[in-house]
Amino acid sequence: MNVDALRERFSSLQNGFAFFDAPGGTQVPDEVGQAIANALREASGNLGAPYATGRAVEAILARAKADAGRFLGCTPDEISFGMNMTTLDFAISRAAGRDFQSGDEVLTTELDHDGGVAPWIELAADKGMTVRVAGITDELTVDYADLERQLSERTRVVAFAFASNATGSLADAKRICKLAREAGAISWIDAVHYAAHEPIDVVELGCDVLLCSPYKFCGPHLGIAYVRRELAETWRPYKARPSASTPVGRKFETGTLPYELLAGFSATIAYLDSIGGIGAIRDYERELGAHFIDSLPANVTLYGPPTMEGRVPTFLFNVEGVPAVDAAHRLAERGLGVWYADNWYCVSLGPHLPEQSLRAGIAHYNTLAEVDRLLVELAAL
Numbered sequence: 001m002n003v004d005a006l007r008e009r010f011s012s013l014q015n016g017f018a019f020f021d022a023p024g025g026t027q028v029p030d031e032v033g034q035a036i037a038n039a040l041r042e043a044s045g046n047l048g049a050p051y052a053t054g055r056a057v058e059a060i061l062a063r064a065k066a067d068a069g070r071f072l073g074c075t076p077d078e079i080s081f082g083m084n085m086t087t088l089d090f091a092i093s094r095a096a097g098r099d100f101q102s103g104d105e106v107l108t109t110e111l112d113h114d115g116g117v118a119p120w121i122e123l124a125a126d127k128g129m130t131v132r133v134a135g136i137t138d139e140l141t142v143d144y145a146d147l148e149r150q151l152s153e154r155t156r157v158v159a160f161a162f163a164s165n166a167t168g169s170l171a172d173a174k175r176i177c178k179l180a181r182e183a184g185a186i187s188w189i190d191a192v193h194y195a196a197h198e199p200i201d202v203v204e205l206g207c208d209v210l211l212c213s214p215y216k217f218c219g220p221h222l223g224i225a226y227v228r229r230e231l232a233e234t235w236r237p238y239k240a241r242p243s244a245s246t247p248v249g250r251k252f253e254t255g256t257l258p259y260e261l262l263a264g265f266s267a268t269i270a271y272l273d274s275i276g277g278i279g280a281i282r283d284y285e286r287e288l289g290a291h292f293i294d295s296l297p298a299n300v301t302l303y304g305p306p307t308m309e310g311r312v313p314t315f316l317f318n319v320e321g322v323p324a325v326d327a328a329h330r331l332a333e334r335g336l337g338v339w340y341a342d343n344w345y346c347v348s349l350g351p352h353l354p355e356q357s358l359r360a361g362i363a364h365y366n367t368l369a370e371v372d373r374l375l376v377e378l379a380a381l
C-alpha cells in the first residue's frame, strides 16, 4: 500500500494536521465528495421516473447494494441502507422483536456501544423483557465464561460489538454466533468499529444481523445492515404503504434513500479496492499499531489488550499526571487530533474506565512519521 500516494487523494490531509480520530469518523477522499456532487447534479430524482434521472437513481441504488453485498459477503438484496447504524438498529430490532414476550431476554456485553444496546433496552421496557450484560476480563475483553453462563433458553438475541470503539478489543464473533445459534437465539453484530479495520464475511461468521457505518471507513454518513434472508422474510417491518418490501433488504428502508450518499458509498468502495481493500489496510495498520504499543513512553498507561493480539489499532490511555482534557487540547495545539471522553458511549464499560481517558485511533492514511510525532508529544506531556 502506497500511503504517500493515497494521501494525495485527501484534501484534508494536506495541511500537516495528524488525525488520530478515525474511531469517531474518518477523513474522506475527494473522489467520494465528487461522486456525491455528481449524483446531485446528474441524478436528482426518484425511483421509477420514466426518464434519465430516474434511471440514474436506480443505477446508483443497484450499484450501492452490490458494493455493500461484496463488502459484507452477502447478496445485494440482503442489504438495507439507513441514516446511520443507530437508526437502523432501532428499526430492525423493532421488526425482529414484534413477537418477543415478557420474560424473554437479550444478551449484550459490557464492551458494547450504546447504539447496539439502547434499542434492546427500549424494546425490553415496552415488552417486559430483560437485557443482560456479559462481563469483561481484566484486559477489557469479553468474558466468554460469563457470556455462556448468561445464555439460556430465554435468550432471543445475542447482541455484541465485534470491536470496541473505546479499547479496540476484538470479540470472537464466530464463537459468539455459534453459542447464540446453539441456544436458539439470533446473533446480532455491531461491526461499526470493526469494519474499518478487518474484512467481513457474514456467511463465514454465521451471523444473523450485522450493522456498520461507512463514515468510519472513508465514506459518507450512512448506516448499512445485513439481515439474513430467511429471518428478514419472516419479520414484518414498520413501513409506509405502498413502498416496496422486495427485494428483502428494502423491508427496513423507510422513505426515500439518500441516493447521493449511496453514490458516495460506491466511490468509497472503489477507493478501498484501488488501495488493495480492507485486507491490505489491515496489515499496514497493524504494523503502525504494533509500533505504537512497543514505543509507548513510560508516562502512558494503556487500557485494554496490551499487544496487537485480540485488538484493532484503537488505543485508550492516559498520560501520568495530565488530565485527559488538558492532554487532548495540548496535543491539538501541536497538530495532533486525539479525543478525550468518559465512557465513549459504552455505558456498561464506563465504570471499568478512569473518569476520563484519551483515545488514539490509527487509520490506514496515518503514517509512521505521524505515529512517531504522537509518541514524542505524549512523552513531552
Ligand SMILES: Cc1ncc(COP(=O)(O)O)c(C=O)c1O
Binding pocket: 023, 024, 084, 085, 086, 087, 113, 115, 116, 161, 163, 164, 165, 190, 191, 192, 193, 212, 213, 222, 223
Ligand atoms: C462500535 C460502535 N457502534 C455503534 C456506533 C453508532 O454508529 P452510528 O453513528 O452510525 O449510529 C458507533 C459510533 O461511533 C460505534 O463506534
